[in-house]
Amino acid sequence: METSRRSYLKDLAHRGVIQGATISPTGENSDFCHYFGGVRYALPPLQRWRRARRLPSTFTYGTQQSPGQCDSGAGLCPQPGFLQLSPENPDAWTEDCFQCNVWVPTGEAPKDGWPVFVFIHGGWLQFGSPNGFNAGALLGEADFNAVVVMPAYRVNLFGFLYSTELAEDAASVGETVGNHGFWDQRLALEWTKENIHLFGGNPDNITISGYSAGANSVFHQLAYDLRQPDSHAIVRQACMFSNSPAVQPKSPAETQIQFNQLLTALGIPLTLPGNEKLARLRSLPAKALLDAGKTIDVHQFRPTTDSGFILPTLFESLDNGGFARRMLARNVRLMLGECRDERYLYAVWFPPKANTLSAVRTRLIADYPERIVDAALPLHFPNGQLPSDCKDWVSDAWGKIYADMQVHHMQRGFIHALTSNTGGVDASSLLYRYRIEYRAKCMDKAMPIEWGVTHSSDYPLWFWGNGDVLTPTEKKNTYEALIGPLSRFVQGQTAAGQDKFGWGTSGQENVRTFKPDGTVKIEGDAMWNEGVNVWKKLRQADMSKPKL
Known part of the structure; x- marks a missing residue:
C-alpha cells in the first residue's frame, strides 16, 4: 500500500x-x-x-x-x-x-x-x-x-x-x-x-x-x-503466533x-x-x-x-500445574495457534547437509538436547525409514519434523500441560486457540504458491496487509475471522472464564479455524492425541536426564 x-x-x-x-x-x-x-x-x-x-x-x-x-x-x-x-x-x-x-x-x-x-x-x-x-x-x-x-x-x-x-x-x-x-x-x-x-x-x-x-x-x-x-508484573494477556515451548x-x-x-x-x-x-x-x-x-x-x-x-524447574512447573496456577491467579489470557502448512518454510532454514536420517538427527541437535532428539526421531520415523509420504529427508521429512517440534506437536503438548497437569489445575478458561488455512493473494509475491499457508504467510492477515494490500473480500474475511476479535481481546473485553470478544472456542481441543474459503468454523483438533503423545514422550526423556 x-x-x-x-x-x-x-x-x-x-x-x-x-x-x-x-x-x-x-x-x-x-x-x-x-x-x-x-x-x-x-x-x-x-x-x-x-x-x-x-x-x-x-x-x-x-x-x-x-x-x-x-x-x-x-x-x-x-x-x-x-x-x-x-x-x-x-x-x-x-x-x-x-x-x-x-x-x-x-x-x-x-x-x-x-x-x-x-x-x-x-x-x-x-x-x-x-x-x-x-x-x-x-x-x-x-x-x-x-x-x-x-x-x-x-x-x-x-x-x-x-x-x-x-x-x-x-x-x-x-x-x-x-x-x-x-x-x-x-x-x-x-x-x-x-x-x-x-x-x-x-x-x-x-x-x-x-x-x-x-x-x-x-x-x-x-x-x-x-x-x-504482583507489583512488578507487566503482562496482562499474551498471544503466541506459530510457535510453542518444546x-x-x-x-x-x-x-x-x-x-x-x-x-x-x-x-x-x-x-x-x-x-x-x-x-x-x-x-x-x-x-x-x-x-x-x-x-x-x-x-x-x-x-x-x-x-x-x-x-x-521451568518445565516441571508445567508438569505440576504451577505455571497454570500462576496464570489463573493473574487471569492472564493466552491466544495461540498455527498455520496449516508450517513445514514448507521450516524446511529451508539450515536444512540437513545430507539426504539421510543421520543428517536429520545432526541438524536437530543444533536446536534441541541430544536425548530429546533421540526420543523424537522414533516417534516420527518408527522404522528408521523415509516415510512413504515424503520424497526425501533433506526437505520433506525434515520440514515435517521441524515444524512439529517447533509448532504443531509441542503447542498441543503445552496446552495439555496447562489443562491436564499432575496438580489438577485447569487453565482452559484462559486459552483461545486458532488455525489458519487462508492465504492472502499478496503473499504470492513473497512465497511460492505451492507452499500454501506456510509459516509467516499469515503476516498480511495479522497486520492488515503488513504494508501490502488486501483485497476487499480479504479485508472482510480477515476482520471477521481475526482482527475484530483480536482487537477486542487486546482491549480487554472479557472476564475470567468468559468469552466476550467473540472467539467462540471452549476447552482444550476447540480451535477457531479460518478456512480457505474465508469462513470461520469452530472445530475439534484432529492432531490433538498425536501431539500430546509426543509431548509426553519427550517430557519422559527430559526427566530421565542425569542430574548435573
Whole structure:
C-alpha cells in the first residue's frame, strides 16, 4: 500500500521531544497513525556479551529545538541472511540495536489510555527485525485502537551465546550471562511499562505478542513475569503466533559444547585462559563471528537454562500445574495457534547437509538436547525409514519434523500441560486457540504458491496487509475471522472464564479455524492425541536426564 509521511513532533514530558512521522494513505485526506521508529529503550552494554543498561531517569531524547530523530527504524543486530526476510548486509548492522518502533493511533486517547500491543519479531532467534512489520493500515483502516510497540533485540550468538568463560566474566561485574536477547526484551517491556503513557498508552493493559521465535520469547517472558511480585508484573494477556515451548532449554554443559566449537572454527585455542578467549572473541568483527557460527555443527544459538532468566524447574512447573496456577491467579489470557502448512518454510532454514536420517538427527541437535532428539526421531520415523509420504529427508521429512517440534506437536503438548497437569489445575478458561488455512493473494509475491499457508504467510492477515494490500473480500474475511476479535481481546473485553470478544472456542481441543474459503468454523483438533503423545514422550526423556 502506498503511503506518504509528514513530520510529526511529540513532546514526551521529562523524556524530551522526538520527531516521528504521521503516516497517511496516498491520495487520501485521512491519516493512518503516528509512527516513531528507533526509539531507544536501553543503553548498549559496555562490552559484547554484557547486559544492556536501563535508561537513566535523566535521559532525554531531544528538545523542541533539536528533537530526537525517530522517523526511521530500529537498529539491526548482525545476523545471517534468509530469503527476502533478512538480507545479509553488514553495512546495515549495529550491535547497538536497543530501540523499538512505536505506532500510535491518531486522535485523542481514551481516559485510561489506549491498550498496548507489544510485538516481538521472529526469526528462529537467529535473525529478524521489527522494521519488517507495518502496523499503519492495521491502526488506520482496521480500527485496531492500540499503541503498538515492536522492540529489536540481540539475536544469534550476540543474544544467546553461553559458556563457563562468559559466566565467570559476567559474575565479575555482578551479572548473569546467556539469554541476553530475552533480557533485552524484558528491558523493552519495562521501558514500555514506565514510558508508554507518554505516547497515550495504558501501562496497566499490556498484551505481549510474538511470531515464531517471538512467540517462543513470549512464553519465556510470561514465565519470567509470572515469577515476579504482583507489583512488578507487566503482562496482562499474551498471544503466541506459530510457535510453542518444546523442552527445557539446554543446560550450561550442553551449550559449552557449542562455545568450544565456535572457538575451534575461529582458530582460538581451547587451552587459553578464559579472559584471553573472550578478548579474542570481542576483538573480532561481527561478520567473522557469524561466518564461523554457520560452519559448526551446533549452529543454532538458542536459550540456555541459566538459572537466571530461565529456571531449571521451568518445565516441571508445567508438569505440576504451577505455571497454570500462576496464570489463573493473574487471569492472564493466552491466544495461540498455527498455520496449516508450517513445514514448507521450516524446511529451508539450515536444512540437513545430507539426504539421510543421520543428517536429520545432526541438524536437530543444533536446536534441541541430544536425548530429546533421540526420543523424537522414533516417534516420527518408527522404522528408521523415509516415510512413504515424503520424497526425501533433506526437505520433506525434515520440514515435517521441524515444524512439529517447533509448532504443531509441542503447542498441543503445552496446552495439555496447562489443562491436564499432575496438580489438577485447569487453565482452559484462559486459552483461545486458532488455525489458519487462508492465504492472502499478496503473499504470492513473497512465497511460492505451492507452499500454501506456510509459516509467516499469515503476516498480511495479522497486520492488515503488513504494508501490502488486501483485497476487499480479504479485508472482510480477515476482520471477521481475526482482527475484530483480536482487537477486542487486546482491549480487554472479557472476564475470567468468559468469552466476550467473540472467539467462540471452549476447552482444550476447540480451535477457531479460518478456512480457505474465508469462513470461520469452530472445530475439534484432529492432531490433538498425536501431539500430546509426543509431548509426553519427550517430557519422559527430559526427566530421565542425569542430574548435573
